[in-house]
Amino acid sequence: MTNFLLYEQDGPVVTLTMNQPEVRNALTGNTAVDEFVAACERIRADMSVRAVILTAAGSVFSSGGNVKDMRRFCGDEMSPASIRQWYITGIQRLTMALYQLEVPIIAAVNGPAVGAGCDLTCMCDLRIASEQATFAESFVRVGLIPGDGGAWLLPRAVGMAKAMEMAFTGDPIGAAEALACGLVSQVVAADALLPAARALAARIVRNPGNVLRMTKRLLREGQSMSLDSVLQMSAGLQVIAHKSPQHLEAIDAFIEKRPPVFSDS
Numbered sequence: 001m002t003n004f005l006l007y008e009q010d011g012p013v014v015t016l017t018m019n020q021p022e023v024r025n026a027l028t029g030n031t032a033v034d035e036f037v038a039a040c041e042r043i044r045a046d047m048s049v050r051a052v053i054l055t056a057a058g059s060v061f062s063s064g065g066n067v068k069d070m071r072r073f074c075g076d077e078m079s080p081a082s083i084r085q086w087y088i089t090g091i092q093r094l095t096m097a098l099y100q101l102e103v104p105i106i107a108a109v110n111g112p113a114v115g116a117g118c119d120l121t122c123m124c125d126l127r128i129a130s131e132q133a134t135f136a137e138s139f140v141r142v143g144l145i146p147g148d149g150g151a152w153l154l155p156r157a158v159g160m161a162k163a164m165e166m167a168f169t170g171d172p173i174g175a176a177e178a179l180a181c182g183l184v185s186q187v188v189a190a191d192a193l194l195p196a197a198r199a200l201a202a203r204i205v206r207n208p209g210n211v212l213r214m215t216k217r218l219l220r221e222g223q224s225m226s227l228d229s230v231l232q233m234s235a236g237l238q239v240i241a242h243k244s245p246q247h248l249e250a251i252d253a254f255i256e257k258r259p260p261v262f263s264d265s
Contacts, residue, residue, distance in 0.1 A: 021058025
């Protein structure tokens with residue numbers, strides 16, 4: 001079986017492609033978690049990276065957990081404690097690694113995103129859908145709850161009422177409905193998906209990488225912090241921004257009426 005993730009870098013943009021279409025890009029029963037964690041560590045250490053595109057090979061974005069692999073949880077092979085540990089050291093490591101990645105992530109959703117595959121899109125910052133994409137928070141259909149953090153992620157993407165509808169029914173929604181409820185920001189033809197994602201990435205990476213990373217951190221923390229705490233954090237990060245060479249370059253470029261050229265350090 002091939003490696004799960006393809007890692008490609010074009011200047012400041014990294015494209016991660018899930019590359020096991022023969023198993024519908026399932027996230028368990030393979031090396032997906034370890035490869036995602038390793039890719040996130042590589043990106044975090046590379047200050048030249050300013051944006052990430054996550055997409056998939058084949059006709060399915062991700063089917064989520066490998067249902068056939070779950071049969072072993074039903075018997076005596078695994079104890080309740082070991083199943084709990086499997087989640088903590090397995091799929092939940094993927095959730096934390098991707099959600100906490102410092103640079104903006106664009107999910108380019110080419111087809112069905114099911115269960116943990118749907119939640120995977122919510123771990124990203126922005127989502128663009130092909131007209132062929134569907135999204136299903138379908139854990140209830142197989143007698144499970146979202147063990148990957150979906151109960152926290154999905155309501156923040158679509159609001160609590162829509163998240164409850166999706167989670168309680170397990171019904172898929174199409175690309176048009178995903179756009180209407182705010183799960184995605186664009187719907188495009190299948191052959192325009194990656195060009196649209198790259199165009200959005202290009203609009204992002206023209207900005208200084210250090211400020212992109214701080215902006216994302218501030219937005220993430222702002223989801224759970226009080227306004228007073230966000231203001232305090234903003235003041236501290238703004239000091240770093242003001243003292244950066246990128247800020248000075250932006251000022252000089254504005255005064256000199258030319259495009260800025262930002263370094264990665």
